[in-house]
Amino acid sequence: MSRVWNFSAGPAALPEEVLRQAQDEMLDWHGAGCSVMEMSHRGKEFTGIIEQAEADLRELMAIPAGYKVLFLQGGATQQFAQIPMNLLAGRSADYIVTGSWSQKAFTEALRIGTVRCAATTEGSAFTRLPIADQIKLDPFAAYLHLCTNETIHGVEISAERIADTGVPLVADMSSHILSRPVPVEKFGLIYAGAQKNIGPSGLTLVIIRQELLGMAPLTIPSVMDYAVMAENGSLLNTPPTYGIYIAGLVFKWLKRQGGLEGIAAVNAEKGRILYGCIDASGGFYTNPVDRDCRSLMNVPFTLADPRLDAAFLAESKAAGLVSLKGHKSVGGMRASVYNAVSLAGVQVLVDFMNDFAKRNG
């Protein structure tokens, strides 16, 4: 059996140790005589799994006591609707648009209620962050939404750069959650689909400040109501049990990597060598994003001569490096280097890129 170096944007690579543990426990989880997939979500075994997963996540992210952790379904895309359904309360909300995902969140929210685009960098092809005096905030907004890592455009907003605006901050962290420490207390709500940096698709994580619960109108469906989900410990109905179990294994794996500080150091080194390779290529490869907001998780790049794209993809694949094709909206290549993509994997990619440039430059 040989495993590839997987640079998929999502569903993405999982730590091999986690997959092996899941394999070992597949038929008989801890003597239960069945798989986690086959046990009641209300039994004591699964209760232990979900409680441990939450406790480990709280420890990893240092989530304050005043926040609820919800294990939901429907992906980040469902959150694009669920957030305004719960939090608008007849008011207006502000959106900062820095790429395709925040654009989608904004467009979806328009279906639900009144929302404003407070700033957009579309005019710069989503390659930079908005400048402070270009952001027109509504001081009475129900919340301010942003996407802290734009998976397609490779633009990352580090939490230190986000100023307190006096309204609750809502952040789509789907593609960089758990990649570095984050001051959770700065946010009213953090959400993430699991399939980038948490576990399998089908699970969506929501971390919400308790004061934001209970604002939804009475007509909201109960599965969409954060307050109802929180009251029921995410067990109003059957949750994505296997995804929660795998996420729990990933949390344990992260703790063994030295927690978020530990993995952040590895991610910084991965970014240093990958961007270093691109920037030192003499224009053979280009990443268009401003240096101060380049994503450490999603690295889009183009080849100076797009006629070489097909050869780059074919030869990298033959070398065991897969899913490097860029998103169709931006073209070129994209290497997604989430937590589960090791420094060794990025080194193999960089060696390939240097060799390819030498042979074709």
Ligand SMILES: *Cc1c(COP(=O)(O)O)cnc(C)c1O
């Ligand atoms: C992948 C992604 C989404 C969409 O997630 P789904 O789970 O497919 O709905 C939304 N936002 C960001 C930042 C993403 O990376």
